[in-house]
Amino acid sequence: MLSKRGAAASGGDLAGPPGRSATGGWWPVAAVLALVLGSDYEWRLRADDQTVSGNADPFVLLEIGLYALVGCFLFLRFAPATRLRRAELAVTFLGYAYAIVLAGSALYSPYPELALVRGAQVVVLLALSRSIARHTGPGVPHRIAHAFAVLISGSVIFGALVPFPRLPTQPDRFTWLYVHPVQAGEMLAIAVVVLFGYVLTHGLERAGPRWPLPLYLGLLGICVAGLIGTKTRGAVAGAVVGVLVVLWTRWRGRRKIEVGLVSAVALAAIALVGSSAIESFFTRGEPAEQLSTLNSRTDLWGLAFEFFAQQPLYGYGLSASRGLFLESMGLGGAHNALVNLLVDTGLLGAVVWLALLTVLGVTALRLSTTSPHLPVERTLVLAVLLGMAANSMFTEGLGAPANVACTWLFVLLAWVEIARREPA
Template sequence: MAANTLAHRKLRAPAEQRRGLYRVYIAVLCGQFVLTSGHLNLPVDAETSNLLQRGAQVAFLLAAIILGLALDWYGKRQLALNYAALSVLAVIAYCFCGAFWTDDPAAVLSTTLLLAVSTFSAFICERHIGLLGTLRLMRTACLALCLASVLLVALVPSFAISDSYFWKGAWLGVFVAKNGLGYAASYLVALSGMMLLFCRKTRTDIFSLLLGLSVCIGADSRGALLVALSVLLFLVLLRARIIGSIAIVLIAVAYLALLILFNSGIIVSIEGDYLQVGDLSIHLNRTDIWSYAMSLFLERPWLGYGLGAGWEGERADIFYNRFGWVLDNFHSGYIRALVELGLLGAILIFIGLGITLLRAIRTYHASRGNSLPALATAYVTMFLASNVTETYLLRSTDVKQFVFTIVALSIWRQYEVRHLLPRKASRKAQPPAAQIA
């Protein structure tokens, strides 16, 4: 009997160690999600704050990789590549090649290397906690950031509410800029809506949805609020199972209508750097960035400046001398892809995004009620919409790109299981003459 008890303890010890290691892994991932949600407003100068946050992001990223590999070792699991992983590797290889034609190879190599490490961590994360676990973890991180921001607004309004000219009265919370808080709240709204419509309904999801909408309004982030409401509408259509080619056409028509409204002068008009809506004038910083970015694209249209090198050196100085201010991104993931990767790299990226969205929708229609393809489709739509006015695409130190990589890997894996593997099996089952025919 004593021998049986000893043997049972020996068998139970590795399982308990693995559970403890898994809890630590989840805690580290949650910390990584919080740190990579945007520029946090630390009580130090801007340069030191950026350096501290970047160092913490890299530290948590490496810790997550080490813990994930340790879980693989305990579980005796091996890494296996699929079509999605090979496609991501092709994009990263193209980004590395940008060091040969850029004028800042150090920036290209460092940015691409960090993207490769982040992608490898996402590959490990997708295998251990899966799609649903990742989305729930991201919702928890966004909820924590929004709650902390609301507390700061209530307790320390001088620190958490902007008094600048353009953002007067807008909530900043724990972030440096209002769009950081706005999009954290926007993703909280979308993720809570996903859980309410396709998973078990809980009070936390309802509270998170209402809190996210309130924070979007408080942050005065119109783009984030529009994206959140659009994704909620998309989720309702998805729940009604009418999303397909018709919905894609409707979304495209809606975007064309917005472009017509913004350029026709009938309902709204653009005058210089301001958007005129009735008697209200809204400063459009993004129009300055986009017009300058497209002029950069026309200078190097085919191969671009290299990933991470588009906003470096004299190009940032020229923009500052022309407009009097400067940012470190293009405020559009798609424009960034055009400028930094060129037309060839951007086409590669856009084809991958389109195939991922179409396969997510097709997998959802074939799933017959499975919630995971619906969640994946909704997140891809959210990510694509938010990249119209923000730069999250190919941003290695941002949780939205990290989670998108996980979602894309999950979508392609489900597509392989449901469509590609059955085709291969049926071909192998056929006689040689039928295969040749």
């Protein structure tokens, strides 16, 4: 991305001096929520083969329009110049590299209509991430996190009050609108981790909104109830990982060991007392044969490695996994982020993605040593990142474009750059 006024002086990424002239939080919040609403909120039932075929209905056009609106806004407010600015962090380089790999792989995808749209969406998301990093202050990521938590909590309430028809295969799994329970679980897991982080760090100094503790607890209770209701096992596992990361990073030294011991005892007690309920939740009444294949995921992954062996370096192109698996097994997507990338972008995309997650985690972890005044940023970024990574074992969201996990990944990229640049 390029800069606006003063590009020649600053070398320009997106315009202007970082974080001072455009610290208002309305446009980043509105842009992020618009992308989440457009990509993840299903307003009607639609067959998977309609998606890969490139057939566009009014709601597809609405999604494309929202991304186009965000892209146009960023272009008009932060007009491009001719000189690139040198990135300050290694994670920023990797963010560019990941977006370039995804968007570039759209050029040779066997499903060009879908792939080109997804590639353009990745470019818009990268531009949004860089705009937030360059033109906002440390309070903006917290505003985004708060607004997202309110959106998801409101969605749970709406889903409880106005239940929409469920798919025949998922009659007892909670969701809202026509959102798939796996997608709803992924959004809820992120919200649970974020809200739990704010509850445990409530007494610490930070930028951004600061709400009463009972309000955070109320929103957290709503999201936890919704997450359990989705019966999405991977999302629950991701939320548990994120919560444990919050517990582990909130304190230091002896207090950390004490909290770890108490948490271990509490988890053991819950496991003993509620073992039957936990077993029922994770089995969902499915037969042993179905459970042994993780709902056909192991069969799907075996087929994925056959595809990967045929195109190991660059893969088949963006969104190819969705169409290939749909044609072969009737399941869209690889149901694993790394496997999804191996099929779509080959080793190139998988290596860049793994490097991006690793460096992002290390950069967030180092916030405690390079900037001791930023413990909340460190805790929240690490918890959300590792929670999404755990969930990515069972869903492809973190390794695919145009979904809530991908959106949050680019938000986290902006978050760590802001945290490294300015005191909270």
